[in-house]
Amino acid sequence: MGIFQVNGKNQEIETPVSLVEVMKINNVTQPEMVSIQVNGEFVSRDDFGTVQINQGDEVDFLYFMGGGSRC
């Protein structure tokens, strides 16, 4: 098992795990509405399928719901 962070909270899953799987686990159902960073770097939508999350990584989902960001 590996531990990594999602939005500042620890998650424990077998690593490496695909970003798409992490999105599923975290109920990110509308990927066009979210900006994703892994270890502080933006992940392009085109790379969602290929990026792997490893032990110790930090994943951030920032929501851009509706017309813009709620942040």
Place this chain on the structure above:
Amino acid sequence: MLKPKGFTSRVIHTPFAKDDVNRALHQPIYSNAAFDFESAENMELAFQGRLPVHAYSRITNPTVENFELRIKQMTDALNVTALSSGMAAISNVIFLLASSGTNIVVSNHLFGNTYVFFNSTIRDFGIEARFCDLTDSEAVRKNIDGKTVAVFAESITNPQLEVVDLALLAGIAHEKSVPFIVDSTLTPPNVFRAKDFGVDIDVISSTKCISGGATSVGGLIVDYGNFDWSKSAKLAPLAKRFGPFAFNYKLRREIFRNLGACLSPFAAYLQSLGLETLQLRFEKAVENCRELAPFLKTLPQVKSVHYPGLKDSKYYEISKKQFGNYPGAMLTFDFTSKEECFAFVNKLELIKRATNVYDNKTLVIHPASTIYCDFSPADRESMHVYDTTLRLSLGIEYAEDLKDDILQALEGLGHGA
């Protein structure tokens, strides 16, 4: 689920962000300021942008969000932000991109308040507006330097009715790694696909035809997500973290929330309703303009008529290329003097004397003595705003009624009126 293709179908059938508990067919008006949270933890996540819920209506609001979603649906934008006015949209974008020591390349053919914003308001913050002829591509190239943060244009200038080659300008701006901002208020999204012409940021006064015909004041910032913000000195650090969302992050997280020019939920509701009939109304207004322009040309008292939809307009071809059969619903025409203009305006009965465009009612104004009254005659001359010119914004009335009103107002004019 069937995805509608038609403009109006797409607007009307834009899904709500969340299902309404009462299955209302219109997004209800949420006029409240604040929203409750299930826990302190959720509140923290929401403030960090990590939880998709509303917190405070100056920042986001369900009714305003629904309006933004509809605009997003019809423009295929990456992000849309609704604001309290068109000028709020322009000022938010400029304050976001510019800082002291930078410059913006822009024409002096602009709506009066926009001109003053560029020529005076931002100058006080150390930002330079470089006025140049946007129909002269070499002049545009020469004015862009390492400190240029944007090229700004109006899709049809008001009141000069100049139409610049937007794709050409976008190409020049991008060649120099500068974003291209367009105010497309006079050519709404149902007739002008700004994204297809290389526009990066679209600013719109939704007060006009979008609102339903001037029902309320509002503005829009439409971010098409095309520009590489890593090329912007100010946004490069955010581009590393947020990629194409960098502009929107800066806008929503800082500029928009701190300047506080949010759209009221009541106005958002009206404007959202207005969107549903935008295509129908605008088609009629343009049809009226197409009919009134050649009609005015036949009148001996009228010295000249300006409308990009007239075949003898020098902007006819570029207008056709960019706006198809919808070259706007506004025209200008000239008498021989300011006195004649005033005499004509005073005799109108149906056409309203008002400072707005794209109302459902036809509106007339003498721009030189109103919108441009604070400018010197020499400045007005350089901006091609003349004492002899009237601006007519066509509404959706029966065209023959408008002609009758014009004819009765012309009686006696040019014969010592």
